[in-house]
Amino acid sequence: MFTLSSTVQPQVTVPLSHLINAFHSPKSTSFSVSASFSQNQHRDVVPEHEAPSNEPILNLRDLGLSELKIGQIDQLVDSLLPGFCKGKNFSSHWHTSHVSAQSFFENKHGSLDIFSTLRSSCLYRQHSRTLRRICLDLQYWPVFVQSRGFKTLKSRTRRLQSTSERLAETQHTAPSFVKGFLLRDRGSDIESLDKLMKTKNIPEAHQDAFKTGFAEGFLKAQALTQKTNDSLRRTRLIVFILLVVGIYGLLKNPFLSVRFRTTTGLDSAVDPVQMKNVTFEHVKGVEEAKQELQEVVEFLKNPQKFTVLGGKLPKGILLVGPPGTGKTLLARAVAGEADVPFYYASGSEFDEMFVGVGASRIRNLFREAKANAPCVIFIDELDSVGGKRIESPMHPYSRQTINQLLAEMDGFKPNEGVIIIGATNFPEALDNALIRPGRFDMQVTVPRPDVKGRTEILKWYLNKIKFDQSVDPEIIARGTVGFSGAELENLVNQAALKAAVDGKEMVTMKELEFSKDKILMGPERRSVEIDNKNKTITAYHESGHAIIAYYTKDAMPINKATIMPRGPTLGHVSLLPENDRWNETRAQLLAQMDVSMGGRVAEELIFGTDHITTGASSDFDNATKIAKRMVTKFGMSEKLGVMTYSDTGKLSPETQSAIEQEIRILLRESYERAKHILKTHAKEHKNLAEALLTYETLDAKEIQIVLEGKKLEVR
Ligand SMILES: Nc1ncnc2c1ncn2[C@@H]1O[C@H](COP(=O)(O)OP(=O)(O)OP(=O)(O)O)[C@@H](O)[C@H]1O
Numbered sequence: 001m002f003t004l005s006s007t008v009q010p011q012v013t014v015p016l017s018h019l020i021n022a023f024h025s026p027k028s029t030s031f032s033v034s035a036s037f038s039q040n041q042h043r044d045v046v047p048e049h050e051a052p053s054n055e056p057i058l059n060l061r062d063l064g065l066s067e068l069k070i071g072q073i074d075q076l077v078d079s080l081l082p083g084f085c086k087g088k089n090f091s092s093h094w095h096t097s098h099v100s101a102q103s104f105f106e107n108k109h110g111s112l113d114i115f116s117t118l119r120s121s122c123l124y125r126q127h128s129r130t131l132r133r134i135c136l137d138l139q140y141w142p143v144f145v146q147s148r149g150f151k152t153l154k155s156r157t158r159r160l161q162s163t164s165e166r167l168a169e170t171q172h173t174a175p176s177f178v179k180g181f182l183l184r185d186r187g188s189d190i191e192s193l194d195k196l197m198k199t200k201n202i203p204e205a206h207q208d209a210f211k212t213g214f215a216e217g218f219l220k221a222q223a224l225t226q227k228t229n230d231s232l233r234r235t236r237l238i239v240f241i242l243l244v245v246g247i248y249g250l251l252k253n254p255f256l257s258v259r260f261r262t263t264t265g266l267d268s269a270v271d272p273v274q275m276k277n278v279t280f281e282h283v284k285g286v287e288e289a290k291q292e293l294q295e296v297v298e299f300l301k302n303p304q305k306f307t308v309l310g311g312k313l314p315k316g317i318l319l320v321g322p323p324g325t326g327k328t329l330l331a332r333a334v335a336g337e338a339d340v341p342f343y344y345a346s347g348s349e350f351d352e353m354f355v356g357v358g359a360s361r362i363r364n365l366f367r368e369a370k371a372n373a374p375c376v377i378f379i380d381e382l383d384s385v386g387g388k389r390i391e392s393p394m395h396p397y398s399r400q401t402i403n404q405l406l407a408e409m410d411g412f413k414p415n416e417g418v419i420i421i422g423a424t425n426f427p428e429a430l431d432n433a434l435i436r437p438g439r440f441d442m443q444v445t446v447p448r449p450d451v452k453g454r455t456e457i458l459k460w461y462l463n464k465i466k467f468d469q470s471v472d473p474e475i476i477a478r479g480t481v482g483f484s485g486a487e488l489e490n491l492v493n494q495a496a497l498k499a500a501v502d503g504k505e506m507v508t509m510k511e512l513e514f515s516k517d518k519i520l521m522g523p524e525r526r527s528v529e530i531d532n533k534n535k536t537i538t539a540y541h542e543s544g545h546a547i548i549a550y551y552t553k554d555a556m557p558i559n560k561a562t563i564m565p566r567g568p569t570l571g572h573v574s575l576l577p578e579n580d581r582w583n584e585t586r587a588q589l590l591a592q593m594d595v596s597m598g599g600r601v602a603e604e605l606i607f608g609t610d611h612i613t614t615g616a617s618s619d620f621d622n623a624t625k626i627a628k629r630m631v632t633k634f635g636m637s638e639k640l641g642v643m644t645y646s647d648t649g650k651l652s653p654e655t656q657s658a659i660e661q662e663i664r665i666l667l668r669e670s671y672e673r674a675k676h677i678l679k680t681h682a683k684e685h686k687n688l689a690e691a692l693l694t695y696e697t698l699d700a701k702e703i704q705i706v707l708e709g710k711k712l713e714v715r
């Protein structure tokens with residue numbers, strides 16, 4: 001029975017938990033909710049100890065039940081829950097089961113789950129307005145509208161559907177946070193409560209308190225979930241705001257935008273890079289350029305000092321030189337020496353297909369720089385922004401960009417402390433407007449380093465690695481004519497890598513020579529299988545070059561001979577000038593031709609005319625070029641005199657044939673001289689070729705030992 005006891009009690013409000021308990025404990029016959037259905041006159045009195053303020057209170061009057069007599073309540077309950085009041089024999093009420101959940105419960109527990117009966121939506125719809133009001137007024141009611149269906153639901157889709165249906169059904173009655181809760185299946189909680197009661201063997205007397213506690217905990221957990229959801233929402237909001245502020249900051253603050261420059265689109269700022277660690281000390285072999293830039297450093301250090309004296313410094317300095325000679329490094333060093341910000345921009349960054357982007361970037365760059373003066377703006381590849389090509393189809397807006405650059409350069413005074421350094425490999429390609437006074441009016445040439453400069457650069461980079469004391473940077477410098485600073489740095493780096501690969505502790509001359517050859521002639525081709533016959537031909541061919549070089553007074557000293565295939569060659573002999581040659585004598589040129597002839601002469605002498613090879617073609621190229629220049633440029637032919645013949649195609653046929661004849665004579669004479677030397681030193685020639693076949697590569701000292709007829713130490 002629903003224990004609608006006639007015991008009159010002073011209390012007319014009940015904690016919700018009690019009601020829940022009542023619904024959930026049909027077997028229980030005595031609990032405090034019974035009192036709520038009394039007819040007591042003091043029903044509005046709420047004893048503090050009975051109804052804690054934080055617990056939802058259910059007022060019978062609010063529920064529309066205050067006027068009901070005990071009998072009427074019995075009737076109501078009976079009609080709502082048939083058989084409940086009689087309540088002892090629950091198993092006899094199979095027919096009242098409307099929902100599968102209930103029958104499931106009964107099947108499982110052997111008793112009627114009134115709670116689930118009440119929860120059934122069918123019951124909820126069918127019964128009186130009063131009950132509906134109970135449901136409405138009970139804010140937490142929808143919590144219990146959950147139906148605990150069979151676990152044998154046909155498909156997941158259906159389960160999802162039913163969940164959404166339930167949500168739609170309760171949408172207009174449930175507070176928002178409850179809606180969230182509704183999506184969770186609470187049936188399992190109730191089930192676990194039942195299980196708990198059974199397994200723990202809780203005495204009858206304590207079961208009610210136990211269930212009340214469970215229900216209260218349930219509601220508190222609900223409130224907690226709500227709180228957690230709220231704080232989660234708050235956190236998300238804060239993170240979002242921080243994100244927005246962060247992105248805005250990155251776009252606005254140039255120091256932060258460093259890494260985002262290329263991706264920030266139209267309004268991209270240009271970054272200042274403080275290069276305090278790069279000074280003139282780091283730039284080797286370009287002393288003249290450093291001296292010229294020294295006064296710019298002084299100006300940046302103290303712009304006022306210069307302007308007080310009325311001195312004017314150029315706004316723009318143009319560094320002109322081949323790639324990799326240290327132009328960027330020099331510009332950085334200027335900023336580093338003066339300890340001012342360094343703004344780097346590459347000309348190609350301004351080269352945009354979209355109208356105005358390049359110009360806007362130039363504007364940004366100068367705005368930033370002016371705000372941080374004194375400073376250095378460096379524009380690499382200036383020709384790509386300030387080139388002469390005006391509005392080509394590929395660069396439709398380049399004119400706009402260059403005009404912006406000109407306007408910006410005109411837009412500030414020389415004493416503002418902003419120095420613009422541009423770099424280019426092709427000064428001829430620059431727009432004339434850029435190089436007129438007031439813009440890039442100072443040119444500093446940064447040439448390829450000479451032998452002294454190369455030695456310095458090599459020493460500088462060698463000092464950064466472990467190298468053997470026997471290493472002579474000057475020898476490498478002599479063999480690297482035309483190398484830029486960047487190439488020399490690369491040479492040292494490659495040597496260090498080679499030493500590491502070979503398991504050496506230090507870099508020796510061998511690795512340095514190796515990497516020099518690699519850069520000059522391409523990588524070794526060790527995998528190439530060359531038969532003995534070809535190896536022998538190569539050995540005699542290369543020895544031929546070496547013998548001529550060794551026994552010709554004006555030839556360059558030999559550095560090395562090798563028959564190791566490298567790049568397109570099967571072997572080579574390298575010669576080292578003692579110094580960079582600014583001028584060459586007739587004797588030196590003839591000696592070079594003779595050395596070139598040595599290869600073919602050797603083949604002919606050793607293997608016979610029928611066995612000469614194609615391997616001498618580049619030697620002939622070389623010799624022919626020298627001979628041609630001697631005749632047509634250097635005035636070194638008696639017959640043609642001291643006259644230059646630049647465009648040989650326009651010359652008279654007689655002159656042309658005279659030139660050809662002179663060249664031929666020079667080459668034939670050279671061939672004969674080489675033949676004479678090789679015939680004279682046939683023994684040395686043979687020894688050297690055999691040594692090459694044995695050792696593959698011989699350095700200058702080893703060649704000398706062999707040619708002096710001594711025995712080489714076994715390596
Ligand atoms: N004179 C030098 N002294 C020391 N290091 C050098 C020198 N020249 C070049 N290097 C090395 O080579 C690197 C590349 O040089 P850098 O970028 O300054 O050449 P660049 O003339 O600006 O070339 P590009 O014209 O291709 O821009 C430098 O970072 C530096 O390590």
Ligand SMILES: [Zn+2]
Pocket residue numbers: 541545599600615616619
């Ligand atoms: Zn050759």
